[in-house]
Amino acid sequence: MAGHRSFFLDEDLDAYVQAHSPPVDDVQRSLIEETDSLGPVARMQVAPDQAAFLALLVAAVRPKFAVEVGTFTGFSSLAIARALPEGGRLLCCDISTEWTDIARRHWSMAGVDDRIDLVIAPAIETLQALPDARHVDFAFLDADKAGYLAYYEELVPRMSPHGIIAVDNVLWSGRVLDAGTEDTDTVALQEFNDHVMADDRVTSVLLSVGDGVNLIRPA
């Protein structure tokens, strides 16, 4: 499970956090192992404590309709789907069939495949095709960082009044502090966090869980 640890925790504190969060079950363990076998990209998978955090949020919000942008091998979507209320649906957006095939198999193992719709296409197209109504109750953004702002702009007007958007990697291992950086992803995340903070349509809090999660709700 190397690489799953929050950048901001040392090994001992991470072990303590994991020991005081829900234990991973067989499906999650299988997903972690299969994802690890892919090599360094496995680092993209959310950590178990962050998945548990998403599940807790979803259980509280009780979304009828949730959206995930950036599914990869399915660890976060598995947590979201399992926490949905009866009849709740999750729309997953990704561009990789190779990675999401692993997700599909694990959704099926967990018995939640029938509540997930996976669309393989650039996420911006999938989001733009959604109805204009305020029908999104929960959204998790974890895809290409340069796309965050555009995804957010599609989602905010579509969020239901009690909806929540959770945005991953907003601290980018601390690189958001790098004021003069020209790194595209870092600049995108800096601009994204500044944009959310200045946006009076929403209220937000930036949490240092995982690699940083910006939690956003309509104001």
Ligand SMILES: C[S@@+](CC[C@H](N)C(=O)[O-])C[C@H]1O[C@@H](n2cnc3c(N)ncnc32)[C@H](O)[C@@H]1O
């Ligand atoms: C950080 S990973 C997501 C990790 C996942 N949430 C998890 O817990 O395992 C980012 C994913 O975004 C996808 N992605 C990248 N650019 C995309 C785009 N333009 N539209 C949709 N998905 C994209 C990648 O294929 C990759 O699977």
